[in-house]
């Protein structure tokens with residue numbers, strides 16, 4: 001017989017929930033959770049469907065968080081089997097979302113059903129915070145559900161985000177934080193003119209070069225126990241008319257910083273702008289704040305999850321803050337302990353995305369054991 005986690009993962013993959021579509025995935029999750037005593041709140045914001053489901057009204061609140069949306073399939077001709085028709089071959093489940101993150105959603109649900117059956121009088125509450133826009137612009141998803149919860153002072157104490165955190169083997173890595181990310185578009189203003197008349201032009205390329213050289217050489221910090229040192233990267237530079245005898249009017253540079261908890265976005269903005277002022281250049285800068293860094297120090301959640309991994313797979317997981325941003329960044333600022341634990345991320349967002357069936361079954365056991373450790 002097919003393991004319930006695999007059967008549920010297949011049913012979720014079969015729904016074509018390309019971001020921000022949910023395609024009925026959350027309803028399917030709710031019908032499982034209802035039988036386990038959960039109550040649901042469906043929060044639709046614009047094009048995004050979110051759900052907040054909860055069993056119990058006590059603290060601590062142990063929350064599973066994740067998303068039902070997936071990235072587009074991409075070039076269909078490169079898929080060996082259709083992306084929304086899940087197929088198991090040699091113990092591997094193929095389909096869009098198999099690893100990111102419908103497999104995790106299935107594992108959470110089956111773990112929760114089993115836990116509630118074994119421990120109907122568990123401590124605290126169990127909750128689900130699920131969105132359909134994690135892969136999209138993340139405006140109407142987790143962040144707005146968190147706003148709703150904060151407005152009525154409803155708190156999450158511990159949260160497992162089911163993002164595919166594992167690198168080479170299941171549960172080799174648990175993410176206990178993420179770096180912050182901030183981007184900027186910086187335009188230098190000069191005066192356009194003929195190269196043969198230097199007195200009549202102000203060359204914005206010449207203005208930009210020393211500033212960009214200085215910015216790219218800043219040693220921002222040394223990182224800390226959990227974070228590598230902050231990195232500044234120029235990503236694009238645009239300027240020039242294409243003609244070889246014209247000094248352009250403007251030059252625009254784009255850059256991004258991935259930063260540790262040693263810095264804040266305010267410190268970064270202030271330092272960059274003070275360098276610009278020192279150089280006395282005419283400029284415009286537009287900042288984009290992609291997410292603040294967060295860290296969950298070892299405590300009740302990290303202990304529960306690490307112990308669960310040790311019990312189930314007999315190995316110690318390492319803690320890491322590597323990788324891009326995730327919805328954890330919206331949950332952590334409320335004071336919640338947040339970690340990410342999910343399957344191997346080798347094929348996520350690729351064609352022929354896949355996950356090992358055994359891994360999903362083991363992940364179910366790890367989630368189950370984490371609940372046992374945290375709530376009994």
Ligand SMILES: [Zn+2]
Nearest residue numbers: 100101134163
């Ligand atoms: Zn994901």
